[in-house]
Amino acid sequence: MKRRGVLFVLSSPSGAGKSTIARKLLAEDSDLKMSVSATTRAMRPGEVDGRDYHFVDLERFRAMVSNHEFLEWAHVFDHRYGTPRQQVEDILASGRDVLFDIDWQGAQQLFQIAGGDVVRVFILPPSMEELHRRLVARATDSEAVIDARMNRAAAEVSHWDGYDYVLVNDDVEHCYDCVRTILKAERLKRSRQTGLIGFIRSMLKN
Amino acid sequence: MKRRGVLFVLSSPSGAGKSTIARKLLAEDSDLKMSVSATTRAMRPGEVDGRDYHFVDLERFRAMVSNHEFLEWAHVFDHRYGTPRQQVEDILASGRDVLFDIDWQGAQQLFQIAGGDVVRVFILPPSMEELHRRLVARATDSEAVIDARMNRAAAEVSHWDGYDYVLVNDDVEHCYDCVRTILKAERLKRSRQTGLIGFIRSMLKN
Structure with missing residues (x-):
C-alpha cells in the first residue's frame, strides 16, 4: 500500500541513550533514513562529515539560512x-521515513512546518542522578561541560509535554522495542495510507 | 507508570476476520478486556450468555436505554x-484497556462520548469477492442472509475514513501483529501516561 512517509523525531537530553537507539533503528530498518543536520560546531574525534553532521562554517550556515535551505534551525x-x-x-520522495x-525547539518548528503530521518521541533518563553518572562515565566532557549539559537536560525534560510519546530509558532493549513499535504503528495510520482511497474505490466498484 | 486505559475499537464487515483477531488478542494480553455488548437478537448455537453477548429481551433493552445504562446503542x-x-x-478502574x-456508528458515538480519546481500527477483507467466498464457506447463513451481509459490508467499508487505522486482512497472522503493534504503541502515548507528571516533577525537583 502506498503511504506518506513518517517524520519521526527522537529527542532526549544528551546521555539518555538516544544515539544508541537511533543507530540500531537505522541499522535494522531500511525504510528509515536519517536527516543529517548541518552544524557550525567543530568535528569531534570519531565523527564523519556527512554522516554525523554536515560540518559548515558560520558564513556557509548563514547563507543556507538566507537561501531558505533549512526546514528548521x-x-x-x-x-x-x-x-x-x-x-x-x-x-x-523515495517512499521512506x-x-x-533534534531538540524540542526543532521538534516544535518541524511540527508547525509539517502541519502537525510529525511523530515526536522523547526519551527520558531514569533519573537526573543516573544521567549525571552516565555523562561522567563517558569521560569525554570536562566538569564544566557536564554541568552545562545537566542544566540543558533539565530544560529539555521540562518540555516533555510537547511530545506525542514519552519513554523512560531504564532498559535500552525495552526502550528500543517501544520506539520500534511506535514507528510501526504510525506507519499504519489511515491518514498516511495514501493508497487506501484507490484500493477502497476499486473494492466497492464491482 | 500509571496510565489511562485505551478504548480500543475493532470494526470490520462480518467475515473479514475480526473475531479471530479479537479472540487471540484477549487470550495473549491480560491487560485487555472485552466490552460485552447487550443484544436483543436470539442466541446462536455455540454462543454463551455473558461471554459473546448479554442476551436481553426488548423490554429489558428499552429499560436499559431509559436508565442511561448504555454508552452507545x-x-x-x-x-x-x-x-x-x-x-x-x-x-x-482496574487499570486495563x-x-x-462495534460498527462505525458505535465507534462514532463512542468517539463523541470519550472526547476523541478512542483508538479505532478497521479491518478490511482483501476484496469483496473474497469476503463473499468466506461467508459462503462458513455455511452458517442462507443465501438471503449472505446477500444482506454483503450489502451491509459495502456500507461498512464506505465508512473507512472514520477510523484511525485501516488494515487489509490478507494474512491473518500479519494483520494480528499489526493490531497488537497499534495497541502497544497507543498505550505509550504521552496523553495516556497519567503517571508522567509526578515522575517528571520529582525528577526535576532535586
Whole structure:
C-alpha cells in the first residue's frame, strides 16, 4: 500500500541513550533514513562529515539560512544546528521515513512546518542522578561541560509535554522495542495510507 | 507508570476476520478486556450468555436505554445492540484497556462520548469477492442472509475514513501483529501516561 512517509523525531537530553537507539533503528530498518543536520560546531574525534553532521562554517550556515535551505534551525550553546530541507524531501520522495535527531525547539518548528503530521518521541533518563553518572562515565566532557549539559537536560525534560510519546530509558532493549513499535504503528495510520482511497474505490466498484 | 486505559475499537464487515483477531488478542494480553455488548437478537448455537453477548429481551433493552445504562446503542437489521456503561468503567478502574467489537456508528458515538480519546481500527477483507467466498464457506447463513451481509459490508467499508487505522486482512497472522503493534504503541502515548507528571516533577525537583 502506498503511504506518506513518517517524520519521526527522537529527542532526549544528551546521555539518555538516544544515539544508541537511533543507530540500531537505522541499522535494522531500511525504510528509515536519517536527516543529517548541518552544524557550525567543530568535528569531534570519531565523527564523519556527512554522516554525523554536515560540518559548515558560520558564513556557509548563514547563507543556507538566507537561501531558505533549512526546514528548521536553532542556536544551541554557541553553535548553530539546522535541518537541510532538500535531504528530507529526497527521503520522502523515495517512499521512506525520516528520522530527526533534534531538540524540542526543532521538534516544535518541524511540527508547525509539517502541519502537525510529525511523530515526536522523547526519551527520558531514569533519573537526573543516573544521567549525571552516565555523562561522567563517558569521560569525554570536562566538569564544566557536564554541568552545562545537566542544566540543558533539565530544560529539555521540562518540555516533555510537547511530545506525542514519552519513554523512560531504564532498559535500552525495552526502550528500543517501544520506539520500534511506535514507528510501526504510525506507519499504519489511515491518514498516511495514501493508497487506501484507490484500493477502497476499486473494492466497492464491482 | 500509571496510565489511562485505551478504548480500543475493532470494526470490520462480518467475515473479514475480526473475531479471530479479537479472540487471540484477549487470550495473549491480560491487560485487555472485552466490552460485552447487550443484544436483543436470539442466541446462536455455540454462543454463551455473558461471554459473546448479554442476551436481553426488548423490554429489558428499552429499560436499559431509559436508565442511561448504555454508552452507545444502535439498531442493526431487526435487532438492537448496546454497550453497557458500567462494565467499561469497571475495566478502566482496574487499570486495563477495553476492546470494543462495534460498527462505525458505535465507534462514532463512542468517539463523541470519550472526547476523541478512542483508538479505532478497521479491518478490511482483501476484496469483496473474497469476503463473499468466506461467508459462503462458513455455511452458517442462507443465501438471503449472505446477500444482506454483503450489502451491509459495502456500507461498512464506505465508512473507512472514520477510523484511525485501516488494515487489509490478507494474512491473518500479519494483520494480528499489526493490531497488537497499534495497541502497544497507543498505550505509550504521552496523553495516556497519567503517571508522567509526578515522575517528571520529582525528577526535576532535586
